[in-house]
Amino acid sequence: EIVLTQSPGTLSLSPGERATLSCRASQRVSSGYLAWYQQKPGQAPRLLIYGASTRATGIADRFSGSGSGTDFTLIISRLEPEDFAVYYCQQYGSSPQTFGQGTKLEIK
């Protein structure tokens, strides 16, 4: 099983700042099959990025994903108030699929 480790656990930033979230895999993620999700309290997760770098439909271009192999990054270029949430990475190239433990992005 591929273990995904996200860092930092909590990120405290202000609106307008840039956020950099990391996801490191214990083994190579097949074909870059890495996704990022946003989850707000009481809501289902929302797909942001798939294939490591492709934005899902309707996702603002301030969200960008990059990486390959075992190291992946989600960048939010200029934080909006609605971006403060928990973010998860997921690998779906190997079974069992796995999620990271999450990064909480909070308002400073």
Place this chain on the structure above:
Amino acid sequence: QVQLVESGGGVVQPGRSLRLSCAASGFTFSDYGLHWVRQAPGKGLEWVALIWYDGEHKNYADSVRGRFTISRDNSENTLYLQMNSLRAEDTAVYYCARSRSYDYGAPDFWGQGTLVTVSS
């Protein structure tokens, strides 16, 4: 628009069984793989199971393999999760989610979830 509505959650005693359903609409159900993902109270997401578009291929997390069974009825646009030998650690909100592809793609649309509580 894509809609996924889970049902069947509730309180169940350890060792008992429960079957979850997920009714889908707004897309061609038989063209897509489907996932179950769960989230224990206050915890992160845990992938549970996946079924391909035709029901022929299924994958499970180690924590549920042999106890849970994923299935689908393409004539009824419904996904199921049969959960047997339930344990306290199975307590979670269970989400169904559509794969981006016919097989094991990333989940792109999610239901709102149904809560399963395993307690005596």
